[in-house]
Amino acid sequence: MNFKGLGPYKWKYKINRPLTDEEIKNHLDVNTSASREIDNDLSVIRLNSTYLELVDRWYADKGHAVIYGALGASPMIYGIVAGLQVTIEKIDHLEIALFGIVASAICFAILVTFLWFIKLEAFRLTHYPIRLNRKTRMVYAFKPNGSVIRASWDNLFICKDSHYVPLMGRRFYDIRAHILDKDGLTIRETFTLGYPYFGDEERLPPLWEYIRCYMEDNNGVKKNYETTKLCMPVGERREGLYFGIVRGFGIAAFSPFIAQPLMSPIWAVITWGRLIAMYTSRVPRWPEEIEAECQIDENDPYCKDWRDNDKFTFIEGPWPVIWFVIGSAIAITAIYLTVTSMANAM
Known part of the structure; x- marks a missing residue:
């Protein structure tokens, strides 16, 4: 997992510094289309004609640090x-x-x-949502310390950025948003606006186009509404056990009959870490003044959240649950034998 921006020291976003040449080179223009396709990449919490709410960059892999x-x-x-x-x-x-x-x-x-x-990950917030208000053109984002960033969409400097993780031997890419000082060069605050699944560079343009389209395209709300097939079941609630298992095993969804069974002990353990992280943390609540600025029209035809999700098919839902149970049993047995051996050695 890439913890950039979540922890202190070298993981923390560097602020009170000038924009780098690389950031200027990778600037993302809100008036220029970045991709013919738009894809939310499983990052949407809720969508309506007033605002779009997204999960943070650490949500997908939650549980690894635990x-x-x-x-x-x-x-x-x-x-x-x-x-x-x-x-x-x-x-x-x-x-x-x-x-x-x-x-x-x-x-x-x-x-x-x-x-x-x-x-x-544990004993903090379940997630750190980002909200983009299309009508007021304001952006709000929870920081890891629980405070909330407020910024004008039109004043943000948005760019493609990356972070190299030596342990994994690869770069992870994200859509970075900088709040600049009056000089237009000094970064005063930073947050990740969007994070493609597993930080893949090739998946960044469609995700950025999804965000850009919502804020800039006249038909953006309708396009995004039709494109969004699955909303993350968080917001005013914690992610449930069922979805937590599905999301935890989702990385092996490409191979349900080979990868999921073979890797089930590992993914079961990581899923338990995800559940621990979720259920020891509190659900973030937007300040009342932000909620007041984000009132949804009563008859908005483009409202969508987790309640509108289609039911999972057997392969998408019950199948991962079965392997979660089997994988958990294998992992518990291995842990028990290890602890017993260590205890006997003392």
């Missing part, structure tokens, strides 16, 4: 307990006892790091 953190934290807990046990048992042997204390301290420090990694 699992990576848990996998790293587990052996550290074992190391702390083992170190303390050595210290207690060898208290009369100063050198061995000190070794146990140092080992426990090191494991504890690493444990804190992995717990912080879990905290990237």
Whole structure:
């Protein structure tokens, strides 16, 4: 998973700096069509004639940080307990006892790091929505700290940007929006306006065209309404268990009879991480003044949200659930055997 913009330090978006030559080169003009096709890329929460609401760049892969953190934290807990046990048992042997204390301290420090990694997704917000108001031409976006960015659509500097992740050996692309200072060059705030699935560069133009079309095309609302087939079931609620499983196994949807069964233990574990992240976090609520600015017309013919989704077919819904259960059972068995072996070794 690409955590760019979510955590601090090198992951945090850099602000209070001038635009780079690369950002200027990759500027996305709101008046110029970027693609013949438009595709929301499973990023829409709700759509109507007043506003378009999108999920954040971290929503699709939610759960990975929880699992990576848990996998790293587990052996550290074992190391702390083992170190303390050595210290207690060898208290009369100063050198061995000190070794146990140092080992426990090191494991504890690493444990804190992995717990912080879990905290990237858990005990925060379920998602960080972005809302584009077509009528007032305002854009609102939740930041990871829970505050809300407000900006005029017409004043945003929008560009294609990317972030290289060494561990995965590839670049992840997104549609970046910068709020500039009066000089038109200094970046004061940054957020991701759109994120193609898995950060694929080739999927960015249709997604950008979907967003651009909504805000700029006279028939944009109608086009987007007809194009949007599935809305993410979040907004005023948490993502449910059923959809969480479907979304978690969605990365292997291209191969339901091979990839999903073979990878079911791995995707089941990651899906559990997604559920933990969702159900330990609170649902974001837009401030009252923003809701007041985004009133929907009573008879709006272009309203669409998760309630309008078609039912999943057997392969789309129940099939992943079956493999989630099987994969969970395999994973739990493997974890139990591992923990039992570690306990017997102590």
